[in-house]
Amino acid sequence: MLGTDGKIRLDDADRAASASRQPAVACPGCDLLQCLPRLGPSARVRCPRCGEVLATAPVDPIERPLALTVAAAIVLIVANTTPLMGLAVAGRAAQTTILGGALTMWSQGQALTGALVAICAAIAPGAYLLFMLAVLTAVRRPPAPPWVGTLLRLAGHLQPWAMPEVMLLGLLVALVKIAELATVTAGVGLYAAGALPVLLAAIAVSFDPGAIWERVTWVGNETPPRIAPR
Amino acid sequence: MTSAGLTAAHLGLTTCATCGLLSRPASDTVPGHCPRCGASLHRRHPDAIQRTWALTIAAAICYIPANALPVMITTVAGSATPDTIMGGVVFLFTSGSWPLGLIVLIASVLIPLGKLLAIAWLLIAVQRRALGGERARMRTIRLVRLIGRWSMLDIFVDTFTVALVQLAPLMSVQPGLGVVFFGAVVVLTMLAAESFDPRLLWDRNPLESTHD
Ligand SMILES: [Zn+2]
Numbered sequence: 104m105l106g107t108d109g110k111i112r113l114d115d116a117d118r119a120a121s122a123s124r125q126p127a128v129a130c131p132g133c134d135l136l137q138c139l140p141r142l143g144p145s146a147r148v149r150c151p152r153c154g155e156v157l158a159t160a161p162v163d164p165i166e167r168p169l170a171l172t173v174a175a176a177i178v179l180i181v182a183n184t185t186p187l188m189g190l191a192v193a194g195r196a197a198q199t200t201i202l203g204g205a206l207t208m209w210s211q212g213q214a215l216t217g218a219l220v221a222i223c224a225a226i227a228p229g230a231y232l233l234f235m236l237a238v239l240t241a242v243r244r245p246p247a248p249p250w251v252g253t254l255l256r257l258a259g260h261l262q263p264w265a266m267p268e269v270m271l272l273g274l275l276v277a278l279v280k281i282a283e284l285a286t287v288t289a290g291v292g293l294y295a296a297g298a299l300p301v302l303l304a305a306i307a308v309s310f311d312p313g314a315i316w317e318r319v320t321w322v323g324n325e326t327p328p329r330i331a332p333r
Numbered sequence: 334m335t336s337a338g339l340t341a342a343h344l345g346l347t348t349c350a351t352c353g354l355l356s357r358p359a360s361d362t363v364p365g366h367c368p369r370c371g372a373s374l375h376r377r378h379p380d381a382i383q384r385t386w387a388l389t390i391a392a393a394i395c396y397i398p399a400n401a402l403p404v405m406i407t408t409v410a411g412s413a414t415p416d417t418i419m420g421g422v423v424f425l426f427t428s429g430s431w432p433l434g435l436i437v438l439i440a441s442v443l444i445p446l447g448k449l450l451a452i453a454w455l456l457i458a459v460q461r462r463a464l465g466g467e468r469a470r471m472r473t474i475r476l477v478r479l480i481g482r483w484s485m486l487d488i489f490v491d492t493f494t495v496a497l498v499q500l501a502p503l504m505s506v507q508p509g510l511g512v513v514f515f516g517a518v519v520v521l522t523m524l525a526a527e528s529f530d531p532r533l534l535w536d537r538n539p540l541e542s543t544h545d
């Protein structure tokens with residue numbers, strides 16, 4: 104009934120799901136129905152038809168990302184409050200921060216660009232870390248209230264717009280360009296900006312949204328519906 | 334992959350786009366809400382083709398002024414020099430930092446152009462109900478979503494250069510109008526990649542119309 108490739112046949116979908124005690128899932132990439140095997144630690148399952156990652160099983164999906172989120176939040180604050188780099192030429196000096204850069208763009212007549220930089224470099228990563236902090240703290244004692252699901256969804260929407268790694272490379276290119284014209288010095292913020300992409304990537308790897316959803320109370324306290332063919 | 338497989342659509346089931354729960358919608362015409370998280374259910378992303386085309390075409394239009402207009406204006410001792418994106422690339426190449434020049438060339442010129450072409454190719458494939466090559470198209474959409482954000486690079490370079498080099502009258506840098514169009518290209522192509530529904534690529538598969 105359940106092929107080695109994980110595909111399900113029409114009349115066996117429900118039986119397969121209940122026999123393995125694992126819910127059936129449809130691949131988000133190609134809609135193929137399949138039953139996920141029980142995953143060992145650090146395992147990853149891909150869809151046999153389209154190759155999309157269907158499930159991951161990080162070793163410790165709550166405490167580890169929580170610790171990383173706290174660390175990343177501290178680093179983000181340092182990156183935003185200390186100068187990223189300084190410049191000295193002919194006896195004059197200048198320095199800048201992330202939001203200082205966005206504000207300069209704004210005041211130079213590029214309000215939209217300034218806003219975009221502020222969102223991608225500070226607001227989106229900040230809100231993402233804040234929501235993750237709330238979600239991960241709340242699910243430590245299941246069942247978690249439904250607002251955890253709402254925050255998790257918002258964090259998912261914010262994730263593509265948090266670009267600390269792109270900002271870091273942008274900073275380095277700007278440093279090299281300006282170094283042609285003046286003496287540039289790296290500030291504390293630059294080191295914090297260097298650590299941030301590493302921490303955010305570590306959160307993404309150690310985190311499993313599925314593990315959170317399993318601990319969230321269903322809207323209206325329904326029991327899981329039977330997923331059966333008509 | 335020609336062996337029989339069954340999709341959620343076959344069984345009239347819908348995956349929640351928010352929490353991933355597979356459930357039976359209230360009805361085919363009004364799918365209702367996910368029983369777990371309460372989000373609206375959609376069998377496929379709503380109006381995926383139209384929305385993705387609209388965002389892609391808007392991005393393609395913005396791509397022209399983004400490259401033609403200056404992104405930075407450098408003023409040294411009273412004389413102003415406008416720089417386009419390609420001008421910035423040429424500056425990096427000629428000033429000896431060709432590896433950085435190459436990175437900016439890829440991130441600012443090739444990635445946005447490649448994204449526009451790739452999304453258009455995927456949309457045409459869905460509309461023509463092209464058979465075969467679904468796995469290659471799947472790899473393409475995953476790549477577009479993965480590397481799309483890197484085209485923000487030039488926006489950050491311009492921002493930090495402008496923020497730091499404000500030493501008028503000695504030397505100062507102002508942002509040019511090109512930068513806002515370039516930002517629009519990045520945002521619009523990212524939204525287009527998200528609004529596209531990869532399941533549409535597979536719905537054209539004969540698998541969809543066979544029941545065994
Ligand atoms: Zn798949």
Ligand SMILES: [Zn+2]
Pocket residue numbers: 349350351352353354367368369370371372
């Ligand atoms: Zn849901």
